[in-house]
Amino acid sequence: MSITLPTRVAEKSRRAECETAVVPLAYTEPEPSHQAGAEAGPVVSLDHVSFCYEGEPTFALRDVSLSVEPGSFVGVIGPSGAGKSTLCSVVSGAAPHHFAGTFRGTATVDGMDTCEVGLTDVSRVVGSVLQDIDSQMVAAGVEDELLFGLENFGVPRDQVEARLAWALDACGIADLRSRDIATLSGGQKQKVAIAAILALRPKVLVLDEPTAALDPASSRMVFQTLRDLNDSGITVIVVEQKAALLAEFSDRVVVLDGGHVVLDGSPRSVFARRGALREAGVDRPRVTLVSDLLSQAGAFPAEKSFLTVDEAVAGLLEALPCAVAAGPAAPMRASRGRAGKAPCPPVTGEPVLRLRDVSYGYERGRVAVSSVDLDVRPGEIVAVVGENGAGKTTLTKLVAGLLRPTSGEVTVCGLDVRRARASEVARHVSTLFQNPDHQICRQTVLDEVTFGLVLQGVDPTEARERARGAVERLGLPAEAAPFALPRGRRQVVALASAMAREPRLLVLDEPTSGLDARERKTVMGAVDEARQGGCAVVMVCHDMEVVSDFATRLVVMAEGRVLADGAAGEVFSRSDLLARARVAAPQVADVAGRLAQAGFEAFSGVSDPRELARVAEGMVR
């Protein structure tokens, strides 16, 4: 835990000058000493900051200048390796105080040069929520987790209880106060992590991908909490890959690429920069794409681009002629294919996977999967969606033979999983787990992919050749050490290992979690290619855009049961069902559903932005 101070070439002459102001907070008590002399102007200021981690050949952050005003809600987005986490580390003081390296320029928080004060001093102003929440927890219980910081910073005893209660209330988790952290869901843990920081009353909250492992409903809850805190005066800087969340909640978006700031402005101005975003490999909200398509076709004014679902619904309702809503469904209702792709032909053939009345209960009587029936045929991508804890991962483990059903029957390629060992089932099934680090165990990328094939019984020479082909197809560095690659690339390595085996059934647990837009495209492109080659795919996924784009069928789970099984467009149009399963429809399906409810039947079941634009265009003209 020792701090190694790095080599630093600070350029003092460029330091920003600050004035005086106090950040208002909803919680009121005597001002702690560190806030008494607070200065006005930007609460965070980076002046030509560059940072290179010790031992790394290149700078992670290059000549970044940013100024964040008190009370801002800043979203940071960018591809893997863009320097987003490093930016968080610089603002929170972790770089250079915890991560050694070369620091250039000046980073100032609340008037303090982060290099000239200790990490603890920076932490009095900036609260940091790390990417890996489990690592951030220092206590076993929720209350103790919150107390830890309060005790360390010497908050007066008579104020501790009020601070604790306020932080818990502000995050909406007062009922979790006496719970053990190990028993909480991902979303609850995330809120505990935020509350533990919030209790210290930071002026600035810095969060690194707080929703990476969360379902859409929990992700929105976390962002809503951040919005409420921001409304009370706390400055929020959040790294996030989900463009739709940033568009809805932040008031400023910063796009990083290659360590540089490439775009910086309001969500509307940033997400309007289609070319620059594509070059940086950053997605835009799907509704923005719809308004672009409409304005390109001359059916909608270019200046009225949509940022959120509400804007899209209001804008389209305004533009669509009322007569159409009252009349019969528009004749141009298109087939409900997957986004931008030809509709899949009906799938026939014997199921590769068959589940019959399958149930599974964990110890302590908790039923994770209950009476599930499911057939998956070659050429299908079956997406399984549901909130955290709905039983999706348990289902994948039952399919992979890692768990044996308490009752019912699981058959994979004719093999009864109940009577086979998991390593035998693996000859027919390739599984990609959420965390690639659990799968990687070899020194080089090529060795890693080869190892998977050798385990399948392929001759080592042939295995190496096939592995080389898979590695090249996915654009991976064959001789690189897998653990030295960024998280997204490690996920692609694990996928290469699974794909090289040419399985008949591919099981994916959150294949796109934590990936940037380009990596997501690479991963899902490879999966779709395998499907076209006759592979059957079962995919647990929280990313509804990915589901909408690639799934040929959608299974909705809640409390261990299958609530619906059908085409994505149809399932996404059933708002009552989605609410019951706490699943959020993708933006386009949400807009289409609300327009259909308003009487525009032609939008019913649409989940592809191009199709939505086509239908709207046909009506407007």
Place this chain on the structure above:
Amino acid sequence: MVGLFEYSQGSTVLHRANPVAKLALAASLCVATSLAAHIPTLLAIIAVVLLGAVYAGVGGRALALVRALAVLAALMLIVQTAIVRSGEPVILWVTDRGLDLGAHVALRLVAFAMPLVLMLSVTRMSDLTNAAVEVLHLPYRYAFAITCALRFVPILAQEMARIVEAQTARGLEVDSPNPVRRLRLTVPLVAPMLIGAVGRADATALAAEQRGFYLRGRDSSYKRYPMRARDVALLGLCLVVIVLGAAF
């Protein structure tokens, strides 16, 4: 292993007692175990610990622990009988002296491990840390390091289980019926687990530092841990336990 050190909610005296007094009681049972010369005494110690566990509502966990330790104890017994060949033969290579010594070793193992593990299941880690700092004047950073290490045991066990699961799903025969093959295949998987553990420990250290770890002093804890009358009584009980262990 995963739920081994998990705190079990309760309001019994064993839950409410000062963590230092509980630690002393567990330690005194260990001392008594090492002093006890006879098998009935060792059995009595195990029985007392089991009764205490039932009283504190962790009887199920105690029995599960006994079952897990029994495998190790049986192994120790066999090894001892193979080493100690003096005395009268009983069956095969086993002699009465080897059996007696083996039984002592096996029972000592069970009696040693149980009090400490069960003490941890009725004591929150944070309470143990804070009480050790306040009452025993242990420097906080050492107390924090010890409790972190204890907290990491189930986390690493869980991580290892996930790695084994992922490798099994790739076809690695870590589910082979042959225990030697299973062990041979599992051992190399410790490396990725340790790589993950180093990263995790570093992130925890950063998170602790960002929440004022280095500012913490002996009086920082919000909760107080005074030694009450029942805690003094427990310390008295510790002496009785040690004396009885030495006497029998």
